[in-house]
Amino acid sequence: MQIVCTDRELLIFEKIAAAAQSLEVPCYLIGGFVRDKIIGRPTKDADIVCMGDGIELAHRVAASFQPKPTVAYFKTFGTAQIKLEDFEVEFVGARKESYSHHSRKPEVEPGSIEDDQDRRDFTINALAISLNKEDFGMLIDPFNGMKDIDAKTIQTPLPPLQTFSDDPLRMMRAIRFATQLHFTIAEETFQAIKDNAHRIKIVSQERITDELNKIMLTDQPSIGWDLLFRSGLLHIIFPQMVDLYGAEYVDGKGHKDNFYHTIQVLDNIAKNTDDLWLRWAALLHDIGKPATKKFEEGHGWTFHGHEVVGARMVPKIFTRLKLPLNEKMKLVQKLVMLHLRPISLTKENITDSAIRRLLFDAGEDIESLMMLCNADITSKNPNKVKRFMQNFEMVHNRLQEVEESDKIRNWQPPISGEMIMEKFGLNPSKPVGLIKDAIREAILDGIIPNDFDAAYQFMLQKAVELNLQAVE
Ligand code: ATP
Numbered sequence: 001m002q003i004v005c006t007d008r009e010l011l012i013f014e015k016i017a018a019a020a021q022s023l024e025v026p027c028y029l030i031g032g033f034v035r036d037k038i039i040g041r042p043t044k045d046a047d048i049v050c051m052g053d054g055i056e057l058a059h060r061v062a063a064s065f066q067p068k069p070t071v072a073y074f075k076t077f078g079t080a081q082i083k084l085e086d087f088e089v090e091f092v093g094a095r096k097e098s099y100s101h102h103s104r105k106p107e108v109e110p111g112s113i114e115d116d117q118d119r120r121d122f123t124i125n126a127l128a129i130s131l132n133k134e135d136f137g138m139l140i141d142p143f144n145g146m147k148d149i150d151a152k153t154i155q156t157p158l159p160p161l162q163t164f165s166d167d168p169l170r171m172m173r174a175i176r177f178a179t180q181l182h183f184t185i186a187e188e189t190f191q192a193i194k195d196n197a198h199r200i201k202i203v204s205q206e207r208i209t210d211e212l213n214k215i216m217l218t219d220q221p222s223i224g225w226d227l228l229f230r231s232g233l234l235h236i237i238f239p240q241m242v243d244l245y246g247a248e249y250v251d252g253k254g255h256k257d258n259f260y261h262t263i264q265v266l267d268n269i270a271k272n273t274d275d276l277w278l279r280w281a282a283l284l285h286d287i288g289k290p291a292t293k294k295f296e297e298g299h300g301w302t303f304h305g306h307e308v309v310g311a312r313m314v315p316k317i318f319t320r321l322k323l324p325l326n327e328k329m330k331l332v333q334k335l336v337m338l339h340l341r342p343i344s345l346t347k348e349n350i351t352d353s354a355i356r357r358l359l360f361d362a363g364e365d366i367e368s369l370m371m372l373c374n375a376d377i378t379s380k381n382p383n384k385v386k387r388f389m390q391n392f393e394m395v396h397n398r399l400q401e402v403e404e405s406d407k408i409r410n411w412q413p414p415i416s417g418e419m420i421m422e423k424f425g426l427n428p429s430k431p432v433g434l435i436k437d438a439i440r441e442a443i444l445d446g447i448i449p450n451d452f453d454a455a456y457q458f459m460l461q462k463a464v465e466l467n468l469q470a471v472e
Contacts, residue, residue, distance in 0.1 A: 002129065002137060002138070002139040003034065003037035003038055003129065003139075004037065005037070008087070009046075009087070012046075012084060012087065012089065013029065013046075013131055015061060015064045015065070016048060016057075016061050016089070016131055017131040017132070017133070017136060018064065019057060019060040019061045019063075019064055020050055020057055020060075020131060020132070021132075021133060022060065023052060023056065023057060023060055025050045025051050025052030025053075025057060026050065026051045026113070026130075026132050027048055027049065027050035027051070027057065027131050027132065028048070028049050028050075028113055028128040028129060028130055028131060028132075028140065029046055029047070029048060029128065029129040029131060030047050030048070030049045030116070030117075030120075030126075030127070030128040030129075031047040031120065031125050031126075031127075032045070032047065032125065033045065033046040033047060034127040034128065034129055034139075035124050035125055035127060035145070035149070038127070038146070038149055039149060039181065041181075044086055044087055044088065045087070045088040045089070045090065046087070046088075046089050046090070047089075047090050047092070048089060048090065048091045048092070048131070049091075049092055049093070049094050049113065049116050049128070050091065050092075050093060050094065051093070051094050051110075051112065051113065052093055053078070053093055054078055054079055054080055054091035054092040054093045055071070055073045055075070055078065055079070055080040055091070057080075057091050058071045058073065058080030058081070058082055058089075058091040059071050059080070061082065061089070061091070062082050065084065069082045069083055069084055070082070070083075077092075078092060078093050078095075079091065079092045080092075093110055094110065094111050094112060094113055094115060094116040095108045095109065095110060095111045095115065095116060095119070096108065096109050096110070096111030096112075096115035096116075096118075096119070097119045097166075099165075099166040099167065101165075102202065103202065104166070104167040104168060104169060104202055104203060106119075106166070106167075113128060113140065114142065116128075117140070117142055117143070117157070118157060118158060120157060121156065121163065121167070121170040121173055121174075122145075122148075122154050122155065122156060122157070122170075122173075122174065122177065123143040123144060123145040123148045123155055123156070123157050124145045124148050124149055124154065124177075124183075125145075126141075126142070126143050126145055126157050127139065127140070127141050127145040127146070128140040128141075142157075143157040152181070152182065152183040152184060153183060153184055153185075153186050154174050154177055154178055154181075154183050154184070154185045154186065154189060155185070155186035155188070155189045156170075156189055156192075159192075160188055160189045160191075160192035160193075161192045161195060161196065163192070164192050164193060164196040164199065165196055165199060168196060168199035168200045168201075168202060168203050169203045169207050169208075169211070171193045171196060171197070171199075171200060171231070171233060172200070172203070172207075172208055172211035172212075172233070173211060174189065174190075174193060175193075175211075175215065175224050175227045175228055175231070175233070176211045176214050176215050176224060178223060178224070178227060179215050179218045179220070179221065179223040179224035179227070180214070180215075180218050182220070182223070185227065190227075190231065193231045193232075193233070194231050194232050197231055197232040197233050197235075197236060198236065200233055200236055200237060201236065205320075205321065205322045206322055208237055208321075209321050209322050209323060212237075212321070213276060215228075216266075216276055216279045216280065216283070217274065217276060217279070218270075219270060220267055220270065221263070221266050221267065221270055221279065222263035222264065222266055222267045225241070225263045225266070225283075226263060229241070229242065229245065229259065238317075238321070240287055240290075240313065240317060241259065241262075241283075241287075242259070243290035244257075244258040244259040244262055244286065244287070244289060244290060245257065245258075245259035245260075246259070248293075248295075248301075250295045250301075253295075253300045253301065254301075255293075255300075255301035258286050258289050258290070261286070261378055262282075262283060262285070262286055263283075264378045265282045265285065265286075265372075265375045265376050265378060266279060266282045266283050266375075268282075268374070268375035268376075268377075268378065269281075269282040269371060269372060269375035270282075272371055272374075272375070273371060275368075277328045277331055277332055278335070278368055278371065278372065280323070280332050281331070281332045281335035281336060281339075281368075281372055282372060282375055284310060284313075284314060284317065284332060284336050285307075285310065285335070285336050285339045285372060285376065286303075286306060286310065287310045287313050287314075287317070287336070288303075288305070288306035288307060288308070288309030288310030288311070288312075288313060288336075289303045289306045289310070291306070291309050292304055292305050292306040292309050307336060307337055307338070307339055307340050308337065310336045310337075311333045311334075311336045311337035314329060314332055314333040314336055315329060315333065318332075331365060331368070334362075334365060335365065335368060335369055335372050338358075338361060338362055338369050339369070339372055339373060339376065341358050341361070341362075341369075342358065342369065342370060342373045342392070342395050342399075343373055343376070343388075343391070343392070343395075345358065345395050345398075346388075346391035346392070346394065346395055350394075350395065350398055351446075352402055352406075352446050353444060353445050353446050355395075355398050355399055355402040356402055356406060356408050356443075356444045356445075356446070357444050358399070359399060359402065359403055359406075359408040359409050359411075360408050360411055360440075360444055362409075363409060363410060363411075364409065364410055366399065366403075366409060370392075370395075370396060370399070373392065374392060377389065377392070406443075406449075406450050407450060408443075408444070408450065411443075411450070413436060413439065413440060413455075414439070414443075414450065414451060414452045414455040414456075415435075415436070415439055415452070415455045415456060415459055417432050417433075417436055420432050420435050420436065420459065422471075423459070423463075423470055423471070424463060424468045424469065424470060424471065425469075425471040426468075431466050431468060434462075434466065435459055435462050435463065435466070438458070438462050439455050439458055439459060439462075442458055443455070
């Protein structure tokens with residue numbers, strides 16, 4: 001073998017080789033598994049291509065394991081999968097592809113290993129390893145994929161204009177691999193992406209967003225967003241991000257480039273969390289800035305209310321990108337809405353009341369919010385960063401102190417609406433809400449402590465103001 005496999009992987013490949021031999025079909029390991037092994041990345045799935053029926057081979061392979069794994073197969077695509085504990089193997093017959101202009105779904109016909117390598121997207125993904133008796137373990141590298149791995153280059157095996165026009169999803173994949181592997185896209189290949197960017201329109205949103213999420217989950221997602229921007233793809237798939245780009249100057253006063261600031265914030269948060277949705281919150285935190293930008297005489301550039309506008313944009317963006325419209329979207333929206341609050345607390349004398357209100361509004365997401373605010377500090381001036389960090393630490397500590405004493409974070413009203421209705425013989429009605437709100441405000445303002453007795457007395461007082469009579 002020209003790659004280093006575990007004993008278990010080797011045993012699996014020997015069984016596949018034996019099954020293929022018994023069917024008299026040549027077979028090869030191909031694609032991502034070979035690439036990742038050479039690079040030294042962990043990998044949990046392998047693709048097998050054979051000069052015959054992939055489904056039949058999968059069944060023969062499955063029969064040689066005890067217990068016998070299930071074969072999941074798709075007749076229309078001629079593919080089959082078996083899962084061997086946490087290792088997944090996919091089988092397919094080698095094929096030759098031809099594309100028509102309007103679709104990324106090719107006409108396929110059986111082909112040779114060379115045909116199958118020709119249809120691969122990048123040279124580093126076209127590497128194959130023989131599992132045949134005569135040359136078991138031999139690397140077949142018709143496009144110098146090894147050289148490209150060494151040079152950390154992504155390029156297409158065939159002329160790139162054709163490759164990307166045939167299947168425009170490959171443009172997203174090129175950028176995703178460049179981001180995941182920290183590889184550079186070869187000049188001619190990148191130029192072809194620019195020239196074909198408009199073709200991305202024939203790719204389904206789900207596939208585009210899959211790639212975006214993979215970019216988001218890398219250790220330095222800014223690489224991908226920058227490439228998306230520079231290739232022109234971003235202008236088509238996510239124009240609101242492009243609106244963040246650039247710095248405008250009036251009377252010699254400029255503002256920072258919010259696109260590059262945003263992707264820096266994204267990288268910052270990526271150092272501290274693998275959570276996809278916190279990363280999306282970082283990407284979207286300033287998305288309302290272009291719509292709120294103003295130059296005010298004497299002040300310079302302002303973006304008043306950009307957090308509110310941004311939070312309103314979140315569901316629209318999630319809908320367009322076909323991201324889930326569930327509590328994850330709500331979390332992103334909430335973080336965008338609140339992202340200025342912790343820092344704004346450093347500008348005034350922090351009262352307990354302001355801290356309590358932030359704890360109340362952020363609830364259980366306060367740590368995530370603080371993580372976002374921390375990531376948002378991107379100034380290049382070390383003194384400024386130091387001052388921000390100190391202020392940030394101070395707010396962090398105050399939040400902890402106030403939470404310890406007042407327990408606001410997962411606040412539940414000490415007096416429920418039912419209790420109020422029962423006490424004053426009310427149906428669900430406005431006064432019930434008024435009393436509940438007044439109790440909450442009094443607690444947040446520190447007028448009364450956050451406990452039942454104090455809230456009960458306060459309720460009685462409020463009832464007098466509202467001319468309500470207690471029922472005995
Ligand atoms: P990952 O598992 O990280 O997505 P991968 O390279 O294994 O990486 P898959 O999508 O599983 O990606 O694809 C397996 C192989 O199939 C690739 O290595 C490549 O050779 C080929 N391939 C996948 N998608 C395409 C495509 N759109 N065009 C051409 N070849 C492709």
